[in-house]
Amino acid sequence: xxxxxxxxxxxxxxxxxxxxxxxxxxxxxxxxxxxxxxxxxxxxxxxxxxxxxxxxxxxxxxxxxxxxxxxxxxxxxxxxxxxxxxxxxxxxxxxxxxxxxxxxxxxxxxxxxxxxxxxxxxxxxxxxxxxxxxxxxxxxxxxxxxxxxxxxxxxxxxxxxxxxxxxxxxxxxxxxxxxxxxxxxxxxxxxxxxxxxxxxxxxxxxxxxxxxxxxxxxxxxxxxxxxxxxxxxxxxxxxxxxxxxxxxxxxxxxxxxxxxx
Numbered sequence: 001x002x003x004x005x006x007x008x009x010x011x012x013x014x015x016x017x018x019x020x021x022x023x024x025x026x027x028x029x030x031x032x033x034x035x036x037x038x039x040x041x042x043x044x045x046x047x048x049x050x051x052x053x054x055x056x057x058x059x060x061x062x063x064x065x066x067x068x069x070x071x072x073x074x075x076x077x078x079x080x081x082x083x084x085x086x087x088x089x090x091x092x093x094x095x096x097x098x099x100x101x102x103x104x105x106x107x108x109x110x111x112x113x114x115x116x117x118x119x120x121x122x123x124x125x126x127x128x129x130x131x132x133x134x135x136x137x138x139x140x141x142x143x144x145x146x147x148x149x150x151x152x153x154x155x156x157x158x159x160x161x162x163x164x165x166x167x168x169x170x171x172x173x174x175x176x177x178x179x180x181x182x183x184x185x186x187x188x189x190x191x192x193x194x195x196x197x198x199x200x201x202x203x204x205x206x207x208x209x210x211x212x213x214x215x216x217x218x219x220x221x222x223x224x225x226x227x228x229x230x231x232x233x234x235x236x237x238x239x240x241x242x243x244x245x246x247x248x249x250x251x252x253x254x255x256x257x258x259x260x261x
Contacts, residue, residue: 004114004129011082011104011116011216012127014057018050018086018102019120025049026121027096044094047071050086054104058082070212076234081107083234085212088117089188098122103190105215107234115216117190126194128223134197143226143244144199152202152247153182155192159208163237164259169207172258176205176251189240193217196242197224203243203251210236218242231261 025046051069058067066081068074075081082104087093089100098121106114116127126141128134134141146152154176158169177183180202186192189206190213196204197220211234218228221242228242229252241255242248255261 004132007106007114008116008127008129008132010058010061011106011114012118012125014054014084015102015104015116015118015127016125017057018054018084018104019118021050021053022046022087022093022100022102022120026093026098044087044090046093047087047090050102051084054084054086054102058084058104068212070210079109083107083212083215085190088190088213089186092187097187099186099188099191101188101191101194103212103216105212105217105219107211107215110234112215112219112234115219117194117216117220119191119194126197126220128197128220130219130223132223134220134224136194136198141198141224143197143221143224144202145244145246146202147246149179149247149250150181152180153184153200154180154203154205154243154247154251155196155201156183156185156204157187157189157192157206162208164208168258172205172254175254175258176203179250180247189213190217193221193228193240193242196226196244197221203241203247205239205241205251205255207239208237209240211238214238214240231255231259 066075066078069084085103093100101119113130227248230238232238
């Protein structure tokens with residue numbers, strides 16, 4: 001069943017299709033095109049339309065596959081499951097901050113194997129397939145080789161509707177902040193993973209995510225030479241810890257100690 005190049009091509013094309021929708025709506029959404037689906041949890045016409053087009057495109061090519069999207073859900077059963085986030089960084093998108101993207105990833109028999117993340121504002125496409133390497137706009141990318149922690153940068157994020165005691169996150173932040181050169185919170189996990197893969201960040205710790213947030217980015221990080229772990233696997237509420245071989249072991253130990261995973 002494994003056909004990485006074909007799967008990757010469809011993932012890339014699907015992410016670009018979703019990105020066209022986001023470009024159409026960015027900084028142009030009307031108030032009646034934005035909805036609250038829960039406290040601090042918003043969705044827009046852009047999310048919905050992008051997911052619909054991505055889903056249709058994938059199923060056109062692979063009608064027997066399952067597709068799970070952030071907005072319309074889907075079945076996680078089957079050997080091949082696509083996870084799509086039509087708008088990673090929704091709140092950034094809604095306030096006009098250009099750090100957002102479209103994430104499309106494929107899981108085969110429980111393992112992430114293909115990923116594509118498109119950043120519409122920057123017209124940048126990140127993608128990777130198992131054994132094929134990681135790329136940005138056609139050029140091979142690799143994680144950073146920085147060795148001194150005081151020169152390293154870490155991306156950090158937690159949800160506005162955190163289910164854990166927030167003090168746990170403050171403790172982790174403080175522990176890491178005191179060791180590394182800088183910490184950043186761009187607010188879009190898939191984008192952050194891509195920035196790690198190309199060497200902008202050296203590490204990443206983000207909490208209480210869902211599979212569609214991380215499947216594509218984890219593949220890209222690993223194919224770029226990085227390491228990534230999910231505390232709850234491909235389940236809702238999972239945490240992602242990722243980094244270069246030089247930094248990951250430290251970040252993973254901190255998170256394991258503080259969260260008891």
